[in-house]
Amino acid sequence: MPNKRKRKEATAAYLCLIPSIIGLIFITYLPLLSVFALSFFNWGSGAPDPKFIGLDNYVRLFTTDPYFLDSLRVTVVFAVLTVIGSMIYSLFIAMLLNRKIPARGFLRAVFYLPYVLPSMAVYIGWSWLYEANFGLFNYFLSLLGAEKMKFIADGRLVVPSLALIGVWLSGNLIVIFLAGLQNVPRVYHEAALIDGANSFQRFRHVTIPCMTPIIFYNLLMALINNMQIVTPALALTNGGPGNESRFITYLMYQSAFINNHLGYGSSVSTVFFVIIAIFTVILFLTSRNWVFYEGDGK
Amino acid sequence: MRESKTGDRLATLILAALAALVMLPIWWMFRSSLMTNAELFAYPPPLAPSVWRFGNYRATLENFPFWIYFRNTMTIIIPSVVGGTLTATLAGYAFARLRFPGKDILFMLCIGSMLLPTMVTLIPLYIAWSRGLGLTDSYWPLILPFFCGGGAFNIFLIRQFIRTIPRELDEAAMIDGAGPFRILASIIVPSIKSAMIVVALLLFIGLWNDLLQQMIYINSGKNFTIALGLSQFKGSLQSDWSKIMCATCMSFVPGVVFYLVGQRYFVEGIVMTGLKS
Numbered sequence: 041m042p043n044k045r046k047r048k049e050a051t052a053a054y055l056c057l058i059p060s061i062i063g064l065i066f067i068t069y070l071p072l073l074s075v076f077a078l079s080f081f082n083w084g085s086g087a088p089d090p091k092f093i094g095l096d097n098y099v100r101l102f103t104t105d106p107y108f109l110d111s112l113r114v115t116v117v118f119a120v121l122t123v124i125g126s127m128i129y130s131l132f133i134a135m136l137l138n139r140k141i142p143a144r145g146f147l148r149a150v151f152y153l154p155y156v157l158p159s160m161a162v163y164i165g166w167s168w169l170y171e172a173n174f175g176l177f178n179y180f181l182s183l184l185g186a187e188k189m190k191f192i193a194d195g196r197l198v199v200p201s202l203a204l205i206g207v208w209l210s211g212n213l214i215v216i217f218l219a220g221l222q223n224v225p226r227v228y229h230e231a232a233l234i235d236g237a238n239s240f241q242r243f244r245h246v247t248i249p250c251m252t253p254i255i256f257y258n259l260l261m262a263l264i265n266n267m268q269i270v271t272p273a274l275a276l277t278n279g280g281p282g283n284e285s286r287f288i289t290y291l292m293y294q295s296a297f298i299n300n301h302l303g304y305g306s307s308v309s310t311v312f313f314v315i316i317a318i319f320t321v322i323l324f325l326t327s328r329n330w331v332f333y334e335g336d337g338k
Numbered sequence: 339m340r341e342s343k344t345g346d347r348l349a350t351l352i353l354a355a356l357a358a359l360v361m362l363p364i365w366w367m368f369r370s371s372l373m374t375n376a377e378l379f380a381y382p383p384p385l386a387p388s389v390w391r392f393g394n395y396r397a398t399l400e401n402f403p404f405w406i407y408f409r410n411t412m413t414i415i416i417p418s419v420v421g422g423t424l425t426a427t428l429a430g431y432a433f434a435r436l437r438f439p440g441k442d443i444l445f446m447l448c449i450g451s452m453l454l455p456t457m458v459t460l461i462p463l464y465i466a467w468s469r470g471l472g473l474t475d476s477y478w479p480l481i482l483p484f485f486c487g488g489g490a491f492n493i494f495l496i497r498q499f500i501r502t503i504p505r506e507l508d509e510a511a512m513i514d515g516a517g518p519f520r521i522l523a524s525i526i527v528p529s530i531k532s533a534m535i536v537v538a539l540l541l542f543i544g545l546w547n548d549l550l551q552q553m554i555y556i557n558s559g560k561n562f563t564i565a566l567g568l569s570q571f572k573g574s575l576q577s578d579w580s581k582i583m584c585a586t587c588m589s590f591v592p593g594v595v596f597y598l599v600g601q602r603y604f605v606e607g608i609v610m611t612g613l614k615s
Contacts, residue, residue, distance in 0.1 A: 050438035052518035056428040060448065060493065063425075063486025068451045071459035071466075078462065133356065136349040149601055150357040153364070156539075156597040159547040160565035161589035164572050165367040168579050174379045176366050182381075208360065215604060239345065260453075268457045271549050275569055289457045289550070296461050297554055306461050313458045320453055 075313070078306035085300040097307035108308070110283035111291045112315075114199055118287065119266040121203035126210035126262060131255070134217035135247075148218070155211035163275040166205050167192060192277060195284040202272050202285065213258050220254030221247070252331040260323055267316055288312045364590075371395070371583035378579055398584035401574075406560070407567040408592065410477075414563065415545050418481050422488030422541040423534050429487055430496025431522050435508065452490040457550070464554055475557040480548075484541065492537040499533035500526055532603035539600045546593055564589045 079097055083090040101108050133151050137144060154162065169176040170191035178188045191201040224247060232242045248255075270289035273279050279286035279294070288308065296305025370378055371394060372387040432438070433445055467479040487493060503526065511521050527534075549565050556566060571585050 046437070049436050049518060053432040053436035053438035053441070056432035056436070056522075057444065059425040059485055060429040060487035061444070063483065064444075064447055064451060066466075067463065067483050067486055068454060068459065069447070071462035072454065074462035074465075075458060078465075133353070136353050139346050139349045141346055141350045141353065145602070147353050147357055149598075151360060152601070152604075153594070153597070154360065156543055156546075156593040157364075157590050158565055158568075158593055160549050160568050161586045164568060164582060165586045166363060168370060168583060169363055169366060171579070174381075174383070176363075176383070179381075179383055208363070264453065264455055268455050270457070271547065274549055274553060275572075292457065292460070293550060293554075296464070302461055302465065309458045309461060313455065316455050316458075317453075 072313070075306045075309045078303055079310045081303040081306075083301075083303040084296075087303075090303065093303070097304050098311075100304070101307055101311065107279075107283055107286050107291055111286045111288050114284055114286065115267060115269065115288045118199050118203055118206075118269055119263060121200060122206035122210075122266045122269075123259065123262045125203060125207040126213055127255070127259060129207050130210050130213035130258075131217050131251075134214050134221055135243075137214070137218055138221040148214075151214050152211035154209050159209070159271045160275050162205065162209065163272050167276050170201055192272075192285075193281060195281040198277060198281065198284045202269075205272070206266060206269070210262070213262060216258055217251070217254060220251050224250040249332050253333060256323070256327050256331045260320065263319060263323070264316060267312075267319070288315075367583050368587050370579060371587045373580055375578060375580050394580055394584050395588070398581045398588075401581070402567065402571050402585045402588075404564070404567075404585070404588050407562055407564040410561055411563040411565075411592075414477050414480050415542060418484035418545055419538050419541045421481070421485035422492065423538045424488075425485055426488035426492040426537055427496050427527070427530070427534060428522075429493045430500060431526055433493065434497040434500035435505075435521075435526075436518060448487075448490050448493060450490075452494075460551070460554070467555070474555075475561060476555065477561070479555045480545075480551060488537065488541060489544070492540060495537060496530065496533055499530045503529050535600045535603040539597065539604065542596055543593070564592075 078090075080092060080094060081090040082093045082096070137148055137151070141147070172178065172188065172190045172193055175191070177191060181188060189197060192198050228246045228250065229242055232246050237245065268289050269287050270293065273285050273287055273290040274293070277285040279290055289312070292305050292308040292312065295301045295308055369385070369387055372390045372392065373394075374391065377384070377387065429448070433441070433448075463479070467473045467476075473479055507525050508521050511525055516524070546565070549569075552563050552566055556562060559570070562570065568585055568589055572582055575582055
């Protein structure tokens with residue numbers, strides 16, 4: 041009898057998982073292997089059938105590609121700026137929202153709102169705020185008596201300007217932080233209060249340690265997401281001015297879908313994958329020193 | 339906690355100021371959509387329009403077929419959100435409640451895929467859809483993947499949520515002779531509605547924002563989504579900012595409506611998952 045029930049349960053489980061297993065195989069892991077394999081081929085315009093060329097794509101990418109190194113640099117700078125900015129911003133907002141304040145639900149909705157707007161419209165809307173002569177930001181600058189700036193049309197300012205939009209869009213991090221803060225056991229705060237800890241000490245020694253798993257999760261996901269930035273380049277800048285917003289994903293899009301070099305685009309993807317994997321591994325390794333899980337005995 | 343009264347008041351003040359700052363860009367886009375271009379280029383720029391020209395929207399709709407784009411977008415989004423929520427619930431249920439050989443490794447593979455940037459697999463998927471299956475200028479490559487699990491994070495969220503439901507309920511039903519699917523339908527799903535709404539909202543937002551895949555798979559203007567249509571509209575107008583802002587603000591509406599409907603479940607849903615373990 042228990043055996044029959046066990047078999048029935050396993051059958052039900054596999055039935056439930058069929059869609060996900062298909063997805064994991066055909067949409068995730070098989071394409072991952074294929075992109076790696078494709079990167080050794082010349083395929084696309086000028087080569088209608090795939091032709092094995094070994095490491096040529098990689099050699100070209102690292103030695104003669106006029107965009108690749110720039111695109112690596114701007115992607116990393118953008119991701120670092122946006123991740124740091126949005127982590128600080130969203131943790132700060134979440135801590136404030138976690139207090140006893142009026143209209144909490146409304147304020148929470150306000151900070152989350154930018155995240156639910158379609159990103160295409162967001163970038164177009166912001167491009168008007170950043171407009172070089174009549175935009176809102178130039179009006180602010182004029183109030184301060186400063187020179188006008190071109191923001192996204194200025195090579196030095198395009199990445200910071202886009203990073204500011206990225207921070208503005210980070211409402212989802214706020215919600216996850218807020219959820220984490222609400223899960224910090226009340227008794228810890230009360231115990232610290234009885235021991236005479238002030239609010240900063242409680243923040244430093246109760247809130248932060250309890251929050252480290254959430255901080256780690258948000259940091260990792262924000263990094264992976266922001267490294268994949270591409271919409272502003274597609275919507276506004278086409279990678280410019282110069283190469284200053286030619287993010288890696290945009291470069292991959294350009295090689296594979298505009299120039300129709302599927303093999304070469306795959307080599308960009310593969311390098312990109314390796315870079316993100318390295319960042320992820322580094323984060324996981326350092327996390328041992330600063331992420332505390334309950335019941336760790338630390 | 340008595341001592342934090344002043345702290346709460348200060349927090350309210352800071353939040354109100356920051357909220358105003360966060361809303362300012364959206365207000366600025368909206369107020370620009372109600373003004374003429376001449377007014378937009380005046381100095382100093384007025385904070386609010388002197389006349390609210392809602393006629394701008396009618397004029398914009400003449401060149402920006404919002405309703406066609408809206409219908410196209412919904413043609414992609416509705417089945418994708420339904421498929422994603424459904425298959426994520428099934429998978430989350432299996433991982434949370436059922437015992438079967440290979441569970442741990444499957445769960446690892448599933449969670450591991452969260453770390454994989456979706457952009458990396460774009461080229462092979464494109465080749466498979468367009469050359470393998472001949473689907474070009476089609477919505478299928480955008481919709482079908484959502485019937486395959488709806489994303490690792492969503493599966494994880496559902497699983498965590500189901501784990502908070504007392505097992506005694508399942509067991510009682512099992513003694514009454516209910517099979518796994520009966521239990522899922524009559525006990526689990528009614529108790530995880532808020533998690534399913536969170537998943538639906540997350541899928542909706544993800545689809546909204548995926549401009550790149552829409553650009554790759556949709557070619558002809560009549561099939562354009564809101565995002566693609568807006569991009570083309572901006573390109574053709576260049577600096578008629580009043581009309582561009584009309585189109586931008588129109589594009590905001592569906593997401594905002596969906597969010598306002600679902601938002602009260604939202605934080606609750608994410609709090610429940612604990613997001614630890």
